[in-house]
Amino acid sequence: MASVTATDTIATADTLHVESPARRAWRRLRRRKGAMVGFGIIVVFILLAVLAPWIAPDDPLKQSWSLVRKAPSAAHWFGTDEVGRDLLSRVIYGARASLSAGIISVGIALCIGVPLGIIAGYLGGWVDALISRITDAMLATPFLILAIALAAFLGPSLTNAMIAIGITATPIFIRLTRGQVMAVKVEDYIEAARAVGNPKWRIALFHILPNILPPLLVQATLALAAAIIAEAALSFLGLGQQPPAPSWGSMLNSAQRFLTNAPWMAIWPGVAIFLAVLSFNLLGDGLRDALDPKER
């Protein structure tokens, strides 16, 4: 009996040794139906965005005065808009603006927020105090109001909207990274890395950063959902993607004026935003559980 237990223990240890943290997280994530549904929807949206020129049934910018505000039909599954453009094609192309806005703005937030968070958490002292107070100040201004103000002063365009959303999302990553670094930097392995003479930048980059990645990944996924809504909101207000380029937010803006005689114009872009945001929220929630060390 004892030998069986020992063998089992060795086998289990081997299995644990072989399975990388990423593989273990993926295994746990696959068990979560909601997360996998979210992941599936995201893959579909990415495919739509990448393959838009081949999938879209029509040119998203082509106007036709004989097709103005036509209800959904076999020829135009989602109907047409106020200048006769095919709505399905515009929703498909709109995925490009939304996804790129989400990815680029969260990328900006990560690129600025994570290094500043590491510097604040690792160095401490007046550097930490300065970065933390600026972070507090940015967090003190409601997300969308700061994004609108930034986009207004930078000028209306998709690029400026992405910059505005990215900057506005940065303080969350600074605060999260700082907190994680402060928790990790007192661990023995960091002490050991310091004892063998590693420079600070090397400890930060190769010893601290890999160990704080899981919560950052979860936050980045949830921030993607917030960034997609923010881009749609800015485009809805006319501060993001400029017409005639397709964007879900600006499509909803024009749909508002034709609610009485063309309600379908308001349905599809909204469904697209809802599904995109929902999928990132589902994946984010699933990742949080899958990457939680307490969950076994």
Add this chain to the structure above:
Amino acid sequence: MLPFLGRRLLQLIPTLFFVSIIIFGLQQLLPGDPALIMAGEDRDPEVIAQIRAQYRLDQPIPVQYVYWMKGVLSGDLGESMRIKQPVLDLVLEKLPVTAQLAAMAIVIALVIGVGAGIVSAVYKDTWLDYGANIFALWGISTPNFWLGILLIFLFSVQLGWLPASGYVRPSEDFSASMASTIMPAFVLGNAIAAILMRHTRGAMLQVLSSDYVRTARAKGLLERSVVLKHAMRNALTPVITLGALELGTLLSGAVLTEQIFTIPGFGKLIVDAVFNRDYAVVQGVVLVTATAYIILNLLADLAYVMVNPRLRG
């Protein structure tokens, strides 16, 4: 309590200082000559000269900041280029409208969010729980401007029950005021209800598994009494203070909601100012919003400490 309050008030000073720098710094993002851009289409040299003098644009940036800050501290947030009215007057004029909307939204959020959270925790792992969780996901993932459009389509265009836009003050006609604000308030409250539901569910689950609840059940109390009297009171304390932190969501949401329902509040003021390139108004609204948000957060912190004697230190 007083030392805590003092500490928190001291912490506010650097935060407010950096907020002011960020808001002042927005002006520096304008491409080209700020005076020309701020003048908009009005290229009258006199107007441009007036803007230069008003904002001291010929002075170094730190000097400009000091003058701007002096003005802010004495209640002068600048003047609207378009309406030719002090920004502070405009803000104060619009504030009651947004406050009414926000108050109604909070009530809706509390009723739906807390109610759904309690039901979800009490009936954990049943269809009621799944339904409440789906509601929360829906609330968090639905853009409020889309929800607003859908509600207008249903209740105004199709059923004709509620006005699609406009605002009536409660002092003029209370029922018309409620009719004009109930849809926007629901739109605003919806997202917060979803967040409150999640907080309430978590807090209730924790409280329901605690020893004193087990004791209450062992005494033979009715389940309704255990849930509503013993568990809910303790679970709701952190929920309400956490909910107060969602006021930022409320203020952000007001911008879009007021735009969709054409409600002349704070949010519409900032959007109109953005389109009219009325930058002093944009700065003023952001400053007042940030300050209000900081004060509300402080009050939420104080409330939390007041109900948690262990934190008073």
